[in-house]
Amino acid sequence: xxxxxxxxPKMANKAVITDLVKNFDVNFNILRADIDSQGGKMLMExxxxxxxxxxxxxxNAGINVSPIKRxxxxxxxxxxxxxxxxSLCPVHAIIVDDDWTVEVKDKECIGxxxxxxxxxxxxxxxxx
Amino acid sequence: MKTIEEINQRIKDGDAVVVTATEMTQIVxxxxxxxxxxxxxxxxxxxxGAMCSSGAFLNFGHTxxxxxxxxxxxxxxxxxxxxxxxxxxxxxxxPSRNPDVGIEYGGAHVIEDLINGKDVELVAxxxxxxxxxxxxxxxxxxxENLNDAVMINPRNSYQxxxxxxxxxxxxxxxxxxxxxxxxxxxxxxxxxxxxxxxxDPYFQTIGLGTKIFLxxxxxxxxxxxxQHSTEVKRENGVPVDGAGTMMLKxxxxxxxxxxxxxxxxxxxGSTLFVGVGVPIPVLNSDIAKxxxxxxxxxxxxxxxxxxxxxxKPTILETNYQELRSGSIEINGVEVETSxxxxxxxxxxxxxxxxxxxxxxKFLLTSPVNLLAHEGYSPNPLKLGGKLLL
Numbered sequence: 001x002x003x004x005x006x007x008x009p010k011m012a013n014k015a016v017i018t019d020l021v022k023n024f025d026v027n028f029n030i031l032r033a034d035i036d037s038q039g040g041k042m043l044m045e046x047x048x049x050x051x052x053x054x055x056x057x058x059x060n061a062g063i064n065v066s067p068i069k070r071x072x073x074x075x076x077x078x079x080x081x082x083x084x085x086x087s088l089c090p091v092h093a094i095i096v097d098d099d100w101t102v103e104v105k106d107k108e109c110i111g112x113x114x115x116x117x118x119x120x121x122x123x124x125x126x127x128x
Numbered sequence: 129m130k131t132i133e134e135i136n137q138r139i140k141d142g143d144a145v146v147v148t149a150t151e152m153t154q155i156v157x158x159x160x161x162x163x164x165x166x167x168x169x170x171x172x173x174x175x176x177g178a179m180c181s182s183g184a185f186l187n188f189g190h191t192x193x194x195x196x197x198x199x200x201x202x203x204x205x206x207x208x209x210x211x212x213x214x215x216x217x218x219x220x221x222x223p224s225r226n227p228d229v230g231i232e233y234g235g236a237h238v239i240e241d242l243i244n245g246k247d248v249e250l251v252a253x254x255x256x257x258x259x260x261x262x263x264x265x266x267x268x269x270x271x272e273n274l275n276d277a278v279m280i281n282p283r284n285s286y287q288x289x290x291x292x293x294x295x296x297x298x299x300x301x302x303x304x305x306x307x308x309x310x311x312x313x314x315x316x317x318x319x320x321x322x323x324x325x326x327x328d329p330y331f332q333t334i335g336l337g338t339k340i341f342l343x344x345x346x347x348x349x350x351x352x353x354x355q356h357s358t359e360v361k362r363e364n365g366v367p368v369d370g371a372g373t374m375m376l377k378x379x380x381x382x383x384x385x386x387x388x389x390x391x392x393x394x395x396x397g398s399t400l401f402v403g404v405g406v407p408i409p410v411l412n413s414d415i416a417k418x419x420x421x422x423x424x425x426x427x428x429x430x431x432x433x434x435x436x437x438x439x440k441p442t443i444l445e446t447n448y449q450e451l452r453s454g455s456i457e458i459n460g461v462e463v464e465t466s467x468x469x470x471x472x473x474x475x476x477x478x479x480x481x482x483x484x485x486x487x488x489k490f491l492l493t494s495p496v497n498l499l500a501h502e503g504y505s506p507n508p509l510k511l512g513g514k515l516l517l
Contacts, residue, residue: 120391
């Protein structure tokens with residue numbers, strides 16, 4: 001699953017993710033992180049046999065976990081399949097299909113918004 | 129050798145053989161140009177790209193009492209009023225006068241909204257004259273109640289166009305889209321082997337009066353586009369850089385929203401994605417050979433937009449097969465490419481035009497004057513004072 005982890009200011013300097021990895025059998029990938037002394041948020045993909053217990057642990061530790069279903073969505077009516085976004089994606093989540101349709105792969109998206117900012121027809125929305 | 133009249137008779141009889149430029153490449157490879165010229169009557173082309181030099185003449189009809197509009201705004205976007213009382217020209221790149229909106233909604237979006245059947249707010253004022261006493265008007269217009277909505281695009285469908293990279297340390301935002309720093313991506317625009325003017329590179333068939341597909345409607349070529357150039361170096365018979373252009377005309381009332389779109393290039397401005405398809409009559413084997421041009425035979429220069437000068441340095445030369453593969457190699461590094469024009473729509477346009485002709489509802493025209501194939505080379509504009517840039 002992917003989730004936003006919200007850190008309050010008092011949690012900003014706690015090594016919660018280190019503890020998570022030490023104590024639970026989880027696979028994780030930090031997709032985005034923006035945390036400073038005022039707190040902040042982290043977009044994380046977390047899987048593995050003990051993912052549920054791990055999430056319960058970090059919630060108990062004081063981090064607000066907000067699972068997300070989608071990171072990115074392309075409006076099929078607005079997209080003209082130009083491909084301006086394709087080479088901008090840092091994780092190759094946007095591809096051109098065999099029939100030249102531009103496909104945005106939600107599973108691989110890290111929500112950096114470079115595509116949505118640069119889309120000439122505003123067809124790509126990154127969900128906050 | 130065939131004539132356009134003979135091809136038109138075959139179209140009327142339902143006997144014309146019409147193929148897309150992509151199909152023609154394969155046909156000539158297999159059968160040769162002589163045989164292809166005998167077998168094929170028409171080759172259709174297509175492109176769907178951002179074409180800033182586009183716009184439309186609109187006529188609103190007269191109010192009572194009448195007004196001679198001198199400042200005109202459509203959904204907050206100014207259109208040119210230095211014409212007769214209720215005529216205007218809305219240009220694609222004009223931004224909104226509202227600074228909070230700016231380039232996010234420009235003339236291109238007004239044109240798209242009109243073609244999409246939406247109501248558009250018209251605000252105009254005037255100094256008032258004896259014959260046109262009204263000094264202000266505020267109302268709604270739409271495509272149906274406009275007397276005329278004629279798209280006239282001064283320069284469309286460039287014959288080839290250089291691809292763009294950025295050598296600087298910061299991203300830059302251009303009419304070629306977002307260019308990542310340190311040559312982090314490549315942006316290219318032409319539809320390559322499917323592009324209209326690359327399939328008739330010496331303008332043997334296209335000229336003033338050529339009937340075309342324009343944004344889902346029948347339109348016409350009305351001459352060379354502005355900045356038309358014939359003196360660009362050629363390889364395999366086609367220019368290796370931006371060269372010929374077309375001026376186009378079409379009736380917005382007949383257009384289809386699928387083949388036109390207002391757009392904004394971030395930090396650059398609004399622009400209009402225009403769908404253009406040109407039919408090329410295969411009158412002889414030389415024309416057949418030219419329409420067989422393939423992506424891999426069309427050279428494309430990759431230029432550095434990090435150098436903000438008129439002449440941008442060429443980093444390397446590639447071709448459209450490589451560009452369309454998804455990445456090209458620059459200085460030993462694989463760099464991803466982005467097409468800026470929609471190849472999917474370009475293919476759709478070529479196929480749509482093909483079906484129009486096959487179904488007998490689109491006949492070819494004989495141009496009154498072919499596009500110039502020599503003697504055109506745009507002049508630079510000299511600055512009178514000190515160069516500020």
